[in-house]
Amino acid sequence: MGPGPPAAGAGAPPRPLSLAARLSYAMGHFLNDLCASMWFTYLLLYLHSVRAYSSRGAGLLLLLGQVADGLCTPLVGYEADRAAGRCARCGPRKAWHLVGTTCVLLSFPFIFSPCLGCGATTPEWAALLYYGPFIVIFQFGWAATQIAHLSLIPELITNDHEKVELTALRYAFTVVANITVYGAAWLLLHLQASPHMGPTQDISDQLGVQDVPVFRNLSLLVVGIGAIFSLLFHLGTREGRKQLVEEPDEHSPLLAPTTARPLLLWKHWLRQPSFYQVGLLYMSTRLIVNLSQTYMAMYLTYSLNLPKKFIATIPLVMYLSGFFSSFLMNPINKWIGRNQSGAFVYGAMSFSDKVANGLAVMVIQSLYPCSSELCCGACVGFYHWVMVAVTGGVAVAATLFLCSLLIWPIRLRS
Numbered sequence: 001m002g003p004g005p006p007a008a009g010a011g012a013p014p015r016p017l018s019l020a021a022r023l024s025y026a027m028g029h030f031l032n033d034l035c036a037s038m039w040f041t042y043l044l045l046y047l048h049s050v051r052a053y054s055s056r057g058a059g060l061l062l063l064l065g066q067v068a069d070g071l072c073t074p075l076v077g078y079e080a081d082r083a084a085g086r087c088a089r090c091g092p093r094k095a096w097h098l099v100g101t102t103c104v105l106l107s108f109p110f111i112f113s114p115c116l117g118c119g120a121t122t123p124e125w126a127a128l129l130y131y132g133p134f135i136v137i138f139q140f141g142w143a144a145t146q147i148a149h150l151s152l153i154p155e156l157i158t159n160d161h162e163k164v165e166l167t168a169l170r171y172a173f174t175v176v177a178n179i180t181v182y183g184a185a186w187l188l189l190h191l192q193a194s195p196h197m198g199p200t201q202d203i204s205d206q207l208g209v210q211d212v213p214v215f216r217n218l219s220l221l222v223v224g225i226g227a228i229f230s231l232l233f234h235l236g237t238r239e240g241r242k243q244l245v246e247e248p249d250e251h252s253p254l255l256a257p258t259t260a261r262p263l264l265l266w267k268h269w270l271r272q273p274s275f276y277q278v279g280l281l282y283m284s285t286r287l288i289v290n291l292s293q294t295y296m297a298m299y300l301t302y303s304l305n306l307p308k309k310f311i312a313t314i315p316l317v318m319y320l321s322g323f324f325s326s327f328l329m330n331p332i333n334k335w336i337g338r339n340q341s342g343a344f345v346y347g348a349m350s351f352s353d354k355v356a357n358g359l360a361v362m363v364i365q366s367l368y369p370c371s372s373e374l375c376c377g378a379c380v381g382f383y384h385w386v387m388v389a390v391t392g393g394v395a396v397a398a399t400l401f402l403c404s405l406l407i408w409p410i411r412l413r414s
Contacts, residue, residue, distance in 0.1 A: 016162055017157070017166070021237065022165065022166060023236075024232060024235070024236025025149075025152065025166060025233065026166070026169040026170045026173045027229040027230070027233045027236075028097060028145075028149045028229075028230065028233035028234075028237060029146065029149045029170060030173050030176075030177055030226055030229035030230070030233075031101060031104060031223070031225075031227065031230050032226075033173065033174045033178070034180060034222045034223075034225065035104060035138070035142065035222060035223075035226065036177075037177055037181040037182075037293075038218065038219065039065070039111075040293040041181070041293050041294070041296065041311075042112075042185075042215065042218075042297060043061070043062055043065075044059070044062060044295075044297075044361075044365075045207065045297045045298060045301065045311065046112060046215050047061060048298075048374065049208070049301065049374060050207055050208065050211050050212060050215060051114075051127075051209075051212075052209070052374065053124055056366060056368070057124050057128055058365065059361050059364070059365025059366065060128065061135060062358060062361050062365075063362040064132060064136070064358075065136075065138070065139045065358070066139075066354045066355060066357050066359075067354070067355055067358050068136045068139040069142060069350075069354040070351045070353075070354035070355035070358070071351070072139060072140045072144070073143040073348075073351050073354065074348050074350075074351045076100075076143050076144045077147045077151070077348070079096075092239075093148045094152075094239050095148075096144050096145075096147070096148035097148035097230075097233075097234075098234065099141070099144055100141040100143070100145030100146075100148065101227075103140055103142075104138055104141040104226070105141075105223050106137070107134045107135075107138040107141065108219055108222070108223055109216070109220055110134040111131060112216055112218065112219035113212075113216045113219070114212055114216075115127045115130045115131070116130070117130075118130065146350065147350075149170075152237070153166055153167065155239055156237075178319045179319050179320060181218070182312045182313075182315045182316035183312070183316060184221050186309060186312035186313055186316060188214045188218055189211075189214060189308060189311075189312060190309065192211070192213075192214055205307040206307075207301060207308045211308070273408070275348075277404055277405055277408070278349070278405075279348065279349055279352050280352070280401045281398060281402055281405065282349050282353060283349075283352040283356050284394055284395075284397045284401055287356055287357055287391075287398075288391050288394050288395055288398065290353075290357045291357070291361070291364075291394065292387070292391050294361060295364075295383060295386050296387070297311040297315075298386075299384065299387050302383055303379075303384045360390075364390065368382065
């Protein structure tokens with residue numbers, strides 16, 4: 001008598017993620033995307049134009065945040081990889097995500113609110129010290145949430161096609177988050193301006209201390225919406241969908257096929273030339289996006305001298321026009337997803353991005369030509385130069401790094 005049929009489900013691959021599960025996962029980074037949009041677009045503008053801090057002081061706080069994020073990101077990635085190896089049943093990546101979300105929710109509103117206990121005679125350095133701890137806590141939470149969310153992709157997907165769909169859907173939510181922030185900012189500015197009539201209309205069109213409630217309410221709205229989406233992520237996403245290795249039985253072949261790719265540890269990644277090629281390309285492309293986003297509001301306010309409502313409408317139009325590109329994304333970093341040390345790789349790539357962006361902003365802020373005014377005649381051309389020459393120079397560097405990948409393609413150790 002021949003052997004019976006194999007056990008039901010033996011060797012069957014896990015089912016693809018349902019649409020509800022994919023949407024639930026994509027919601028997990030929505031709070032981060034909301035906060036990042038407000039951080040890069042409005043932090044310098046809020047500190048310099050609304051709170052009237054110096055250009056260097058505002059740049060120093062942004063640099064502090066980027067350095068804190070850059071340092072926390074690889075450390076969280078490394079710890080997430082270690083936790084994944086020790087306690088796969090406990091959902092370590094979702095635990096990191098929850099810790100990060102809590103830190104973001106508790107700290108972010110204080111960054112865009114007036115300094116508690118500060119008055120008209122409070123020196124600037126004291127106010128900067130006040131904001132520092134909140135920025136560090138926020139950036140730690142942001143890094144923990146980002147790395148935990150990104151490193152969940154290899155845990156959830158079963159093939160490259162699913163990975164592309166999941167990454168594209170995640171980017172679509174990023175675009176929606178930016179649209180939400182700019183739409184909410186426009187609404188708050190519009191509601192603020194509606195009671196102003198007559199001779200005060202010209203004053204209300206310019207940013208100033210009267211706009212503190214706008215940014216405070218916007219930050220509260222951001223964390224409120226983000227908290228709801230984070231809750232939906234934790235309720236709808238299950239960690240650990242990877243197919244478990246089954247115990248052999250009488251129907252198992254004596255020699256199992258060796259199709260699994262070897263896992264690369266963090267020290268192996270550091271010996272891969274492609275690791276640095278992709279890192280430099282990622283850093284330069286992120287610099288273009290972040291610097292453009294950071295200085296767009298300053299350019300609209302001071303170089304073009306537009307009313308303050310345009311700091312919301314122009315970025316809103318930009319992101320609306322790019323929304324449909326999220327459905328045409330190509331595969332991103334295929335060589336990351338299949339390796340256990342994925343969180344470390346994501347963390348290392350982000351480290352170069354965050355620190356480089358903070359240093360670039362600090363250098364630009366140090367070159368600001370006006371010392372005693374919010375904006376003198378020289379600042380009109382200054383922000384125009386930043387938007388054209390600086391981002392254009394970084395784009396040239398990004399092109400060179402991309403050409404290096406065409407000349408020396410990515411090859412991983414087998």
